Amino acid sequence: MEKIIKLLSQSGYIHVISTLTLLLLVLSLRSLFMTKVRKSDWRTEDKRKWYVIIRNWSSLTIVFGLLIIWATELTTFAYSIIAITGALIISGKELILCLHGGLLRVFNSMFKVGDRIEIDGIRGDVLDANLMITKILEIGPSNFTHQFTGRSIIIPNSLFLSKTVINESFMHKYVLHVFKISFGREEDWQEAEDCMMKAAREECLPFMEKARENMERLAFREGIEVPSVEPRITYKFSGPKELEMIIRIPAPASRKGNIEQQILKSFMKMYLIKKPVEAES
Numbered sequence: 001m002e003k004i005i006k007l008l009s010q011s012g013y014i015h016v017i018s019t020l021t022l023l024l025l026v027l028s029l030r031s032l033f034m035t036k037v038r039k040s041d042w043r044t045e046d047k048r049k050w051y052v053i054i055r056n057w058s059s060l061t062i063v064f065g066l067l068i069i070w071a072t073e074l075t076t077f078a079y080s081i082i083a084i085t086g087a088l089i090i091s092g093k094e095l096i097l098c099l100h101g102g103l104l105r106v107f108n109s110m111f112k113v114g115d116r117i118e119i120d121g122i123r124g125d126v127l128d129a130n131l132m133i134t135k136i137l138e139i140g141p142s143n144f145t146h147q148f149t150g151r152s153i154i155i156p157n158s159l160f161l162s163k164t165v166i167n168e169s170f171m172h173k174y175v176l177h178v179f180k181i182s183f184g185r186e187e188d189w190q191e192a193e194d195c196m197m198k199a200a201r202e203e204c205l206p207f208m209e210k211a212r213e214n215m216e217r218l219a220f221r222e223g224i225e226v227p228s229v230e231p232r233i234t235y236k237f238s239g240p241k242e243l244e245m246i247i248r249i250p251a252p253a254s255r256k257g258n259i260e261q262q263i264l265k266s267f268m269k270m271y272l273i274k275k276p277v278e279a280e281s
Contacts, residue, residue, distance in 0.1 A: 015070060019066065022069065030055070044223065097156075097157075098133065098156050100157075100161060102130065102160075105134075106131070112126070115168070119160070119165045122138070123140060124136035124153060125139065133157060134154075134157060137151075137152055169253050172253065174207070174214040174252055176251075177248070177251045179260050180247065181247075182245075189245070192245065195267050196233060197233060199264075200231035200247060211229045231247065231248065
């Protein structure tokens with residue numbers, strides 16, 4: 001601690017002023033360029049490409065600028081912590097990996113408290129997250145239901161370094177939810193589609209406009225095409241005698257399971273088939 005204070009007193013205010021000037025200049029230019037690109041008439045793909053280029057170059061400029069400004073102090077300070085760092089790496093490898101994963105989560109905004117995530121086959125709503133662990137309320141089994149199991153799971157943040165993280169709440173308040181039903185090919189699929197579409201539109205109508213506004217805000221922020229919120233139905237042949245209907249609907253993130261169930265119940269009331277309908281989400 002004494003060494004740090006001594007370094008700061010020797011360097012004076014010039015390095016602090018240089019650092020603040022660098023940050024202000026680079027962030028101002030990045031904001032200016034991002035605004036110009038956002039207001040341009042370029043294609044969405046070109047805008048998204050330039051968003052990434054501007055962010056990456058501004059980040060690199062800040063990093064290299066800070067290295068140049070604080071080069072002498074960093075070199076002096078580095079020698080004093082090499083021994084400590086080596087000892088920590090040997091004795092606390094797992095802790096360092098957890099810390100690294102926590103920093104990766106924070107700086108890349110992977111998710112926040114309340115989001116529904118899935119990692120390494122574990123799925124649930126985030127209850128708490130810090131630099132070492134993430135606590136979730138489990139939902140299961142797998143992704144076939146949206147019911148809480150009543151169990152909380154502690155995930156070490158080191159998993160974020162090696163496993164894929166799926167954030168089901170990326171679209172925030174409203175999401176595009178997909179579920180499917182299977183039935184025999186001999187059934188009247190056209191009538192089934194009409195009944196399913198009618199049920200989906202009736203259940204989604206109360207929040208359709210809010211979902212559309214949410215998607216427009218997301219598209220503007222991320223520089224992507226505005227996703228359609230209208231219910232959609234596609235098909236897949238899942239077996240020699242089976243046809244799979246895949247339904248995509250907009251839904252509030254916290255109620256997508258309930259909305260799915262209401263649609264399925266309305267569908268079954270309108271379309272009664274002889275064979276039992278097998279549903280899976």
